Amino acid sequence: MDIPKENFSDWYNQIIREAELCDLRYNLKGFVVIMPNAADVISRMYRLYEDALERKNHRKSYFPALISEKNLEAEKDHIEGFAPEVFWVTKAGNNELEEKMIMRPTSETAMYPMYSLWINGKSDLPLKVYQSCQVWRYETKATKPLIRGREFYWIEAHNVFPDEEGALSQVTEDMETTEELIHQSFGVPFIFFQRPQWDKFAGAVNTYAADTMMPDGKALQLPSTHNLGTNFAKVFNVKYMDELGEEKPCWQTCYGPCISRIFAAIVAIHGDNKGMVLPFHLANVQVAIVPILKKDGSKEVTSFVEKLAETLSKKYRVVADFTPNTPGFKYNFWELNGAAVRVEVGARDIESGKAVVVRRDTGNKEFVPFDELPKRIGEVGEEMNKGLRDRADAWFETLQTEAGTLDELKEKIEKGGGFVKVPFCTDALKGEACAEKIKEFCSANVRGSKYGSNEKPEGKKCIACGKPATIYQYAARQY
């Protein structure tokens, strides 16, 4: 790694390449290969996320990857939003297909016609079903591995309720799940914004999206949860018979954590000039043991390290690095690859009964008696997880500022980026004009209002049009 993180875009491309996370040489534009060093972590993230959803009574399903043209077209806003970016399957073997199919860009139109068959009475509700899958979108903007591409790896949970109350409380549950996984477990901070009406999911009543910040001060959208109201339910006939025998359309929500993109945020936010830094429970290698071999006594060290590796392997993912490289080379290699803890063992350490334990993120060294290693490594892992999260939180805090005028906003956006709180008018149509004005002026997007905040811009004026402001919105440059 020779590009410093201050130069974020190049640093990111470098870490993708050097830590062997993705191979960009796949010969289809916008598609990349996710290599084992990334895939193993992403797989762990999937399992943790799936387990969390299942604890909250979601059940797994597998829906087809292909969707008929007529399903896609059923919901007017949805087709308008997605038509420009779907891949079309028009031929199979040597046959031109009579009915064309699309590769799912998201699964509402695959799932809800089935939901309509599954739901009859109130006893079928709530229905909480998710799937872990790939989706495909014909992205025409510049792509960036794991952040923007034509294929991504996500989970989509699609839930159905008899009433608005159920849908809104699901939105809250989705936010809690996001906090639990992305912030508490992965150490990535975010803010939940309610997106402006002109920027919501195609077909939704309201969209709530968790935005994090990349090190260059540009926002990255992580999971969003959508209150779909009864929009799709009416189109796809997802209804139930209530106690009085009356047919009622269901309320629906969907939630879409994009695991590959969340991984990109982890790499970007926790990484440093030496390479990857991963939370302990996500690291491919939790303990890298580096034997310090001298010409004499190497045999003793080797067999000692082999035994140590065996012991530690019972609790952790361990590599004992016996490659014929220098210790310094190995330190760099395991730092680059995000091994969470390094254990150095030489003849003198064996004699003194203590190993050198080095924590990846801080580089902090401590001497730990060999018999305490299994326990102490776990503690170091916990401390590191907390340290990563706290440091990310503190940094994230500094990226939240405020501006009262367009010039002030521009200065903040250009200086360090981040989320800039601005007073804003609320009119859905005029609002969009104001957002466009801001975008033209300083390339910042209006990301929405902070969910759950009651703060009002008393007596202030909309930063763009000068009319009385009624709400705070947050502006940021974005990925």
Place this chain on the structure above:
Amino acid sequence: MDIPKENFSDWYNQIIREAELCDLRYNLKGFVVIMPNAADVISRMYRLYEDALERKNHRKSYFPALISEKNLEAEKDHIEGFAPEVFWVTKAGNNELEEKMIMRPTSETAMYPMYSLWINGKSDLPLKVYQSCQVWRYETKATKPLIRGREFYWIEAHNVFPDEEGALSQVTEDMETTEELIHQSFGVPFIFFQRPQWDKFAGAVNTYAADTMMPDGKALQLPSTHNLGTNFAKVFNVKYMDELGEEKPCWQTCYGPCISRIFAAIVAIHGDNKGMVLPFHLANVQVAIVPILKKDGSKEVTSFVEKLAETLSKKYRVVADFTPNTPGFKYNFWELNGAAVRVEVGARDIESGKAVVVRRDTGNKEFVPFDELPKRIGEVGEEMNKGLRDRADAWFETLQTEAGTLDELKEKIEKGGGFVKVPFCTDALKGEACAEKIKEFCSANVRGSKYGSNEKPEGKKCIACGKPATIYQYAARQY
């Protein structure tokens, strides 16, 4: 369930519907929705399989679902085999694509061009990489849910070695993995056949496939492992520099356990006239507690059962069924859905300090003191797993017979089906003619020779052409 298992095809369709495993009403031909009752089990099977592959040093990856036309065309046999069954993506958004893409029917042609970039020297070998994914094939024969369709869920492991020895020992390892997972863990018996040359994987040197039997005496192919030799390596330039500085093509293998189909075999083989029977560790509900409620004393039973469910939930997947149905209805429901163990608790059981524990497969009842339940349920689970496997093995044994003449073969095939061992000539071309003659005569396919068997048909004649036989082949009707 009112169709008996003797009537297998109808019984299978019935269990798919009644146990809510798949919904066939998805509006694309050949595509089905895998519902939660099946998806949860399939997901558990995926995790077990992935963990086994990783223990054997495979690493996970995610390769794109789309493949360029030119990659597909590179290997002559491969394109010939797969061209008739690929789905073509020809359009994206409103643009006709200049280069058409296919949806992966299998990933050799996606992965090996990348392998060519990843492998330089012998130190990069062996390379053992897998992915868990969906593949799509334009199946034109009649489809059957989870058994034959246009989309299936599998794992594909693609390994690379410097020499034939490495490839052959990987084939053996794949067979061991199959034994470990499918037979030992899932209780499904099979035989590994070396497929005849005319029936091998398109592009392989040799194909070894694990065939199980469905209850109707027709064979079902489970995982196959292929020795690809250097065929693909030469085409995709997967080579390494040996110690003498000479470029050598690599040897490759691939292994493809189709998880959705293995699940179908589990359902078909272990299921009975009451519904699903699943190995204990795969069951969605490991313990179904049915409270026996009377008008008086119900409160006591309810709170006792709630506490019991809480205790057992620490070790098992538990449901306490408080729905307002009769106990008999609940017994049927949980039997249909394959709950592994049923625990009945009424006021008298609480008084006597013992619960009634019923094992799903045998219906065997025993009285177990409440404090021994957590331990005893685990034991019953183990006993059931062994019982399922032993019963399936014994049944599978009866489906292996022998025939010396076509008439005899026909009789055996038509009577009970199964694998019929027949003396066979070996000539690759004549052999195919003989296999076709057998197929015409009694609709049985030649599945191959038993892997690892040295038994020779001394002095016997080929069952089809009458020339001297040199090998035993196995014939069976097939899915």
